[in-house]
Amino acid sequence: MEAKKRTCQVQLTADGRLKHFLGIQGLSQALLTEILDTAESFANMGEQAVKKVPLLRGRTVVNLFFENSTRTRATFELAAKRLSADVLNLDIKTSSTAKGETLMDTLQNMEAMHADMFVVRHADSGAAHFIASQITPRVAIINAGDGRHAHPTQAMLDMFTIRRHKGSFEGLKVAIVGDLLHSRVARSQIRALSTLGVEEVRVVAPKTLIPTGIDSLGVKVFTRLEQGLKDVDVVIMLRLQKERMSGAFLPSENEFYHQYGLTQSRLRLAKPDAIVMHPGPINRGVEIESAVADGPQSVILQQVGYGIATRMAVMSMAMSGQLQERSQ
Amino acid sequence: MEAKKRTCQVQLTADGRLKHFLGIQGLSQALLTEILDTAESFANMGEQAVKKVPLLRGRTVVNLFFENSTRTRATFELAAKRLSADVLNLDIKTSSTAKGETLMDTLQNMEAMHADMFVVRHADSGAAHFIASQITPRVAIINAGDGRHAHPTQAMLDMFTIRRHKGSFEGLKVAIVGDLLHSRVARSQIRALSTLGVEEVRVVAPKTLIPTGIDSLGVKVFTRLEQGLKDVDVVIMLRLQKERMSGAFLPSENEFYHQYGLTQSRLRLAKPDAIVMHPGPINRGVEIESAVADGPQSVILQQVGYGIATRMAVMSMAMSGQLQERSQ
Amino acid sequence: MEAKKRTCQVQLTADGRLKHFLGIQGLSQALLTEILDTAESFANMGEQAVKKVPLLRGRTVVNLFFENSTRTRATFELAAKRLSADVLNLDIKTSSTAKGETLMDTLQNMEAMHADMFVVRHADSGAAHFIASQITPRVAIINAGDGRHAHPTQAMLDMFTIRRHKGSFEGLKVAIVGDLLHSRVARSQIRALSTLGVEEVRVVAPKTLIPTGIDSLGVKVFTRLEQGLKDVDVVIMLRLQKERMSGAFLPSENEFYHQYGLTQSRLRLAKPDAIVMHPGPINRGVEIESAVADGPQSVILQQVGYGIATRMAVMSMAMSGQLQERSQ
Numbered sequence: 012m013e014a015k016k017r018t019c020q021v022q023l024t025a026d027g028r029l030k031h032f033l034g035i036q037g038l039s040q041a042l043l044t045e046i047l048d049t050a051e052s053f054a055n056m057g058e059q060a061v062k063k064v065p066l067l068r069g070r071t072v073v074n075l076f077f078e079n080s081t082r083t084r085a086t087f088e089l090a091a092k093r094l095s096a097d098v099l100n101l102d103i104k105t106s107s108t109a110k111g112e113t114l115m116d117t118l119q120n121m122e123a124m125h126a127d128m129f130v131v132r133h134a135d136s137g138a139a140h141f142i143a144s145q146i147t148p149r150v151a152i153i154n155a156g157d158g159r160h161a162h163p164t165q166a167m168l169d170m171f172t173i174r175r176h177k178g179s180f181e182g183l184k185v186a187i188v189g190d191l192l193h194s195r196v197a198r199s200q201i202r203a204l205s206t207l208g209v210e211e212v213r214v215v216a217p218k219t220l221i222p223t224g225i226d227s228l229g230v231k232v233f234t235r236l237e238q239g240l241k242d243v244d245v246v247i248m249l250r251l252q253k254e255r256m257s258g259a260f261l262p263s264e265n266e267f268y269h270q271y272g273l274t275q276s277r278l279r280l281a282k283p284d285a286i287v288m289h290p291g292p293i294n295r296g297v298e299i300e301s302a303v304a305d306g307p308q309s310v311i312l313q314q315v316g317y318g319i320a321t322r323m324a325v326m327s328m329a330m331s332g333q334l335q336e337r338s339q
Numbered sequence: 340m341e342a343k344k345r346t347c348q349v350q351l352t353a354d355g356r357l358k359h360f361l362g363i364q365g366l367s368q369a370l371l372t373e374i375l376d377t378a379e380s381f382a383n384m385g386e387q388a389v390k391k392v393p394l395l396r397g398r399t400v401v402n403l404f405f406e407n408s409t410r411t412r413a414t415f416e417l418a419a420k421r422l423s424a425d426v427l428n429l430d431i432k433t434s435s436t437a438k439g440e441t442l443m444d445t446l447q448n449m450e451a452m453h454a455d456m457f458v459v460r461h462a463d464s465g466a467a468h469f470i471a472s473q474i475t476p477r478v479a480i481i482n483a484g485d486g487r488h489a490h491p492t493q494a495m496l497d498m499f500t501i502r503r504h505k506g507s508f509e510g511l512k513v514a515i516v517g518d519l520l521h522s523r524v525a526r527s528q529i530r531a532l533s534t535l536g537v538e539e540v541r542v543v544a545p546k547t548l549i550p551t552g553i554d555s556l557g558v559k560v561f562t563r564l565e566q567g568l569k570d571v572d573v574v575i576m577l578r579l580q581k582e583r584m585s586g587a588f589l590p591s592e593n594e595f596y597h598q599y600g601l602t603q604s605r606l607r608l609a610k611p612d613a614i615v616m617h618p619g620p621i622n623r624g625v626e627i628e629s630a631v632a633d634g635p636q637s638v639i640l641q642q643v644g645y646g647i648a649t650r651m652a653v654m655s656m657a658m659s660g661q662l663q664e665r666s667q
Numbered sequence: 668m669e670a671k672k673r674t675c676q677v678q679l680t681a682d683g684r685l686k687h688f689l690g691i692q693g694l695s696q697a698l699l700t701e702i703l704d705t706a707e708s709f710a711n712m713g714e715q716a717v718k719k720v721p722l723l724r725g726r727t728v729v730n731l732f733f734e735n736s737t738r739t740r741a742t743f744e745l746a747a748k749r750l751s752a753d754v755l756n757l758d759i760k761t762s763s764t765a766k767g768e769t770l771m772d773t774l775q776n777m778e779a780m781h782a783d784m785f786v787v788r789h790a791d792s793g794a795a796h797f798i799a800s801q802i803t804p805r806v807a808i809i810n811a812g813d814g815r816h817a818h819p820t821q822a823m824l825d826m827f828t829i830r831r832h833k834g835s836f837e838g839l840k841v842a843i844v845g846d847l848l849h850s851r852v853a854r855s856q857i858r859a860l861s862t863l864g865v866e867e868v869r870v871v872a873p874k875t876l877i878p879t880g881i882d883s884l885g886v887k888v889f890t891r892l893e894q895g896l897k898d899v900d901v902v903i904m905l906r907l908q909k910e911r912m913s914g915a916f917l918p919s920e921n922e923f924y925h926q927y928g929l930t931q932s933r934l935r936l937a938k939p940d941a942i943v944m945h946p947g948p949i950n951r952g953v954e955i956e957s958a959v960a961d962g963p964q965s966v967i968l969q970q971v972g973y974g975i976a977t978r979m980a981v982m983s984m985a986m987s988g989q990l991q992e993r994s995q
Contacts, residue, residue, distance in 0.1 A: 101741065295441065640775055
C-alpha cells in the first residue's frame with residue numbers, strides 16, 4: 012500500500028495527471044481509460060496521408076536502452092517521430108558507464124542537454140522508478156521494461172487491443188498463459204485488467220513458472236491449459252523467455268508445447284469469438300501453433316500497430332503533465 | 340519470359356506504374372525514361388538553399404540491411420530524408436532472426452507498425468522480390484542489392500549519368516569492364532542499356548570472371564581490354580569484389596591491373612570524349628589508375644550525387660504507385 | 668606565426684567570417700565574442716516550448732567520428748537537429764577505410780552526396796585542418812577533437828560558461844588543473860582565455876603532466892595545487908585521461924587525488940565566489956571530490972547545456988560563411 016502510494020506520487024502531478032509512465036500500479040480506472048481514449052485518436056493515423064502530429068515538436072526524446080531490444084526501441088522511435096519529436100538513440104551498455112562515470116552523472120548530463128523525455132529499458136526492476144524519483148524528476152520517464160517488474164506500455168496496448176475487439180472490459184474472462192515467472196508483461200497486464208474491471212483473470216502455467224504469491228493479485232491459478240481456456244473471451248499467450256531461463260524450469264520446449272502450446276483444437280475450448288494475443292516475437296511451435304498465430308482469431312499483428320498508438324498516447328500525456336509542472 | 344512477366348507484375352500496378360522497385364527486368368523503355376526524367380527534377384536540388392521536398396512527408400521508410408553497406412545505406416537515408424520521410428535504420432543480422440522469430444514475422448511486424456517502404460539489402464538473390472510478392476506486398480519494396488542478382492538503383496544512376504553526359508543513348512557504344520562474375524550491378528546495367536537503346540554493349544573481363552551464358556543478353560564479349568575499349572563512348576569499370584571471391588579466379592591483383600586496369604594510355608583507345616564511370620568504392624591501382632579516376636574524363640564523383648536523385652525518383656514513384664493501389 | 672596565418676586563412680572567408688571551425692588559434696577577440704553572443708541567443712532555447720530554429724533546414728550534417736565519443740556526438744547531433752538540419756551518423760572506423768578505399772575518397776564521396784557540414788573527431792592532430800584545407804574545402808568542417816591538438820567547441824563552451832557566470836573576462840584569474848599533457852582541451856582553452864583578455868592563466872599539474880614549452884603560451888606554471896588555486900576566480904579541472912596514458916606518468920590515482928584532487932578545503936583557497944568547471948565525464952574521487960562536483964560553486968552541469976548553444980552558434984556561423992563563399 013505504501014509502495015503503491017509512492018509510485019502514484021512519482022508518476023502523477025499534484026492534480027493527478029500523468030507526468031511519467033512507470034507502471035500500472037497506482038493508476039486509476041479513469042486514467043487508464045484516458046490513455047486508451049487518447050490512443051484511439053492516434054490509432055487510425057497509420058492509414059492517413061500524413062501520419063504526423065506536432066504534439067512533441069521541438070521536444071527531444073532520448074532512447075536509453077541499457078538492455079537491447081530492437082523491436083521495442085523501433086516502436087518508441089516511430090511513436091516519437093510521429094509526434095514530431097527529435098529522437099536520439101543512445102546505446103548505454105555497461106561499457107560506457109564503466110568509463111568511470113556514474114549512471115547518475117550520465118543521466119544528469121543528458122538532462123542538462125535539455126532532453127525532455129527518457130525512454131528507459133533496463134534489466135533491473137525499479138530502474139525507471141529510481142530515475143524518475145531520484146535522478147531526473149523533471150525529465151518525463153517512460154518505462155520500456157524493467158527487469159521482471161513491469162512493461163506497462165505493453166500492458167496498455169494489450170488493454171487497447173481488448174477494448175477494440177471486445178467493446179468493453181465488463182464481464183470478460185481473460186486467460187494469461189505461459190511463463191509468468193520470467194514475464195515483465197504479466198504483472199502489468201494483471202493490474203491493468205483488474206483496474207479496468209474484467210470479470211475474471213486467469214493465469215495458466217506449469218507450477219514451476221508461477222510466481223509465489225500471485226493469487227494475492229486476485230487471479231485464478233490453473234496448471235492445466237484445457238481448464239484455463241474454458242469459456243474465456245481473451246487468450247493472452249506469453250513468450251517463452253528462453254534467454255531469461257537459467258535453471259531447469261522446463262523439461263523441454265517440446266514438452267512445453269505438448270502441455271501448454273496453444274493449438275487450434277485447444278482454442279476451441281474458449282468462447283467461439285475469443286481473441287488470441289501475444290506480445291511477440293512469437294516462437295512458432297513452442298508456445299503457439301502457426302495455424303493459430305495466423306488464424307482468424309489472432310489479433311497479434313494488430314497489436315503491433317496499436318502499440319504505436321498507445322505509446323504515442325502515453326508519451327504525449329506524460330510530456331503534457333511535465334510541462335504543466337515545469338510552468339508552475 | 341515467364342519469370343520476366345512475373346517480376347513485371349510484382350513491381351507494377353495494374354495500369355503499369357511502379358509500386359516496388361525490384362529489378363530492371365520487365366520494365367519498359369518508357370518507364371525507365373520516366374525514372375530518369377523524375378531524377379532530373381531532383382538532380383539540382385543539392386545546390387538549392389532548401390533541399391527538401393515533401394513528397395514522402397509523414398511516410399516511414401525502414402532500411403532493412405541484412406548485409407552491411409554503409410555507403411549504400413547512407414545514400415538511401417539521405418534520399419528518404421530529402422523527401423521528408425521518417426527513416427528507421429534496422430540492423431537485421433542473422434542474430435536477430437535467430438531469436439526464434441522467422442524473417443516473415445519480423446517483416447510483417449514492421450508492416451504492422453505502418454512502415455510504408457522497405458529498402459532491402461540481402462545476400463540472397465531474389466530476396467527483395469520474395470518479400471514484395473510473398474510477405475509484405477502492400478509495403479513498397481526497394482531493392483538495394485540482392486546477392487549477385489541485381490542492384491537496380493545503381494544501374495539507373497549509371498543510366499542517368501550517361502544521359503546527362505552524352506545527351507541520349509542512341510548510337511552509344513558502352514564497355515563494362517572487370518569482375519562480371521561477382522557483380523550484381525553488371526546484369527542490371529546490361530538490361531537497362533539494352534532497354535534504353537544503346538547501339539552496343541560490350542563486356543570485358545578475363546574468361547574466369549565472365550558468367551556463362553552472358554552473350555544471351557545481347558552483349559559482345561571481349562577478353563582483351565585493348566580491343567574492348569576501342570572507340571567506345573562510355574567505360575564502366577566494375578569494382579573488384581575481393582571480399583566475394585572465394586576461389587582462385589585471379590592470379591593476383593597486380594596481374595589484374597597489368598591486364599585489365601584502366602590506365603591513361605589505354606583510355607586513349609576509347610573515343611576522345613569517352614566518360615569513365617565506377618560504382619565505387621574504387622580500388623586505386625587495382626582496377627583503375629589514380630590519374631584516370633581523378634582525371635577530366637572521370638564522372639565517378641558526379642555519379643554519387645546522381646545516386647541520391649535517382650533514389651529519390653524511384654522511392655517517390657513507388658510510393659505513389661502503392662498509394663494509388665491502396666486507395667482502390 | 669606562419670602556421671597561425673595558415674589556420675586563419677583556412678577557417679575564414681576572405682572578409683574574415685567563419686567558414687570552418689578548426690581551432691581557436693588565429694581567431695580574433697571580435698570573432699570569439701561573436702560566437703559567444705550568437706550562443707547567447709540560443710542558450711535559453713532549451714526552455715522554450717519549441718526548441719528549433721530553421722537556420723540549417725534542408726542542410727545535411729554528417730557526424731564523422733573516427734574515434735568513439737558518445738557524449739560529444741550526442742551534443743553535436745542535438746545541436747544540428749535544433750537547427751533543423753538532417754543528420755547522418757557515420758561510424759568510420761579503420762575497418763571501413765581498410766576496404767581499400769582511401770580516406771580522401773570516402774570524404775569526397777560524402778561531399779558528392781551534397782553533405783553541407785562534417786563534424787570530425789579524429790585521433791590524429793591536424794585531421795580536421797587537413798580535411799578542410801586539402802580534401803573537401805567547400806564542406807564546412809567542425810573540429811570535434813583531433814588528437815592532443817585541439818577541441819575548440821569545448822573551449823568555447825567553457826568561455827561561454829565563464830562569461831555567463833562572471834560577466835566578463837577582464838581581471839579574471841583562471842586556473843587549469845590536471846593532466847595537461849594528454850588534454851586536447853587545455854591548449855584551446857589557454858588560447859581562448861588569452862585572446863579574450865583574462866588577467867592571468869595558470870596551469871597546475873605534476874611536472875610529468877606539463878607539456879614542455881607551455882610557458883611560451885603566456886601561462887604561469889604551478890606544480891602545487893594549493894599555490895595554483897590561491898585567489899583564482901575560475902577553476903577548470905581536466906579529466907584524468909586514463910585511457911590515453913601509456914607510460915607511468917603517475918604513481919597512482921590515489922596519489923593524484925591526494926595531491927591534485929579538488930576538495931572542498933582546497934577550494935577555499937580560491938576566491939569565495941570562484942566557479943568550478945570540468946569538461947566531463949568526471950572521475951569522482953580521482954580529480955574531484957563529489958562534494959565539490961555537486962556543490963554550490965560547481966557549474967559542471969550548466970556547461971553541458973551551454974555546449975549545445977555554443978555548438979549551434981559555431982555550426983550556424985560556419986554554414987553561413989560557406990554559403991556566402993559558394994555564392995560568389
